[in-house]
Amino acid sequence: MLKTYLTIAWRSLQKNRLYSLINITGLAVGMAVTLLIGLWVWDEMTANHAFANHSRLADIVSIAKENGVPHGGEYASVPMCAELKRRFPGEIKDAVLVGHAPSALAVGDKNISSWGFWTQRGFPEMFTLKMIAGDRGALADPYAILISRATARALFGQADPMNQVVRVGGRTDMHVKGVYEDIPENTRLTGLGFLLAWDNKDNPADSLKNDWTNHHFSLYVQVNERTDIALLSARIKDLTKPFGRGGGEDLLLHPMDRWNLYSRFADGRMVAGRAEFVRLFSLIGIFVLLLACINFMNLSTARSEHRAKEVGIRKTIGSLRRQLVVQFLIESFVCVSFALVLSLLLAWLILPMFNLLANKQLTIPVGEPSFWLLLTAFTVITSLLAGSYPAFYLSSFRPVKVLKGVFKAGRSATLPRKILVVTQFTVSVGLIIVALIIFRQLEYSKNRPVGYDREGLITVEMNSPVLQDHFEAIKDALLGTGT
Secondary structure, eight states: OHHHHHHHHHHHHHHTHHHHHHHHHHHHHHHHHHHHHHHHHHHHHTTTTTSTTGGGEEEEEEEEEETTEEEEESOBOTHHHHHHHHHOTTTEEEEEEEEEOOOEEEETTEEEEOOEEEEOTTHHHHTTOOEEEEOGGGGGSTTEEEEEHHHHHHHHTTSOOTTOEEEETTTEEEEEEEEEOOOOSSSTTTTOOEEEETTOTTOGGGGOTTOSSOOOBEEEEEEOTTOOHHHHHHHTTTTTGGGOSTTOOEEEEEEGGGTTTSOEEETTEEEOSHHHHHHHHHHHHHHHHHHHHHHHHHHHHHTHHHHHHHHHHHHHTTOOHHHHHHHHHHHHHHHHHHHHHHHHHHHHHHHHHHHHHHTOOOOOOTTOHHHHHHHHHHHHHHHHHHHHHHHHHHTTOOHHHHHHTOOOOOHHHHHHHHHHHHHHHHHHHHHHHHHHHHHHHHHHHHHSOOSSOOTTOOOOOOOSHHHHHTHHHHHHHHHHTOO
16 A cells, blocks of 8 residues: 555656655755754754763852852862762762863973863763773872873874873973873863873862862762752752851752753853753754745645646545545655755755854764654654645545536635745744844954954963963063064
């Protein structure tokens, strides 16, 4: 039966090639745009999922009041870590502190600037770093440094970096005890070039073990499998109250799965940041697909008189209405399937420009079974959405009127099509207005006065004590260039 339906659908498409080509092209453009937006939305929603423990990781948010107004951020003091472990051993599997390290790395005469942390020994295991050489426990050595593949290549080229000496910040010599794979782009830690052992004497945190007021660190927590992060967050709220910091502070756990989408602090909690953009672009993707489907419906029903005789003859020889509905839906499915192939090709061609615009590194995951499963569901839903109205409308023709030649679409038949056209233009105008508003806002942000003359200004990061100790010499050299 299915083979018969597919054969009839294929013959119908061949008979109306130009009409079918227009329909398929319109659907393909809409599906390609929706596919690109879907890839962007999925990338935003799965940020930080490259870490195997992402569902059980969180960081500490500290909330303090200034002039009665709560201010919060993802920062912590050094003693918080030990106190959390002591108070909640059954709920917390591990907790590690992180502090920013000097960014200047040197091997012999080669100097590079990178980004890294002073961190406790549990960090590589907590974030499941993929080790190329060495092991995750290497930071137990106070003079150990773990470096990424990119950092190893920049410092040592093709040579073996293991056990080589790297000078950090112009004064601290560390030994390479491990090399890890570069952290994926879609994470907060992308670009992390190195990790330094926390217990090193040059770590500024060494003198802050009992200082509850210095909040220049980050604290990451891994909870046990059965621990509810929300319940634990409520329990740690008053953890620091006995230790001062003015009138005390409130703590909460910010789960890793919410880091990307809920990154803005307001009203005493972390609220939607990028989540608002995800919702907005999801709606835009849905509206674009809806426009393509409405266009398909309009083109299908506009040719109703050309297919009326076919419907009349098939009903006369015994075809039931439900059979005709299935037939027209299968025709829609065949059109959408062809449009899907074309949309994948369009998306593949446009993706490099889209990545440049969105500052992403998106790819079409053709090797993922889940992608094809979602694509199949997407195709079926689009087929039903685009083909349902034409199927029920065309199958409703009465054979007596059609075969007598008195068939004429009345007001009740044209009204839904008019509604679809009005809806199509309304959505189109709405999307154009939104695009213009966003463009004008971006232009205003780029060109608004900032209160000073930016022409000719540059920034030089003082990422090494060597630069800081020779500031005047650098200043004189720059002034002496005459530029």
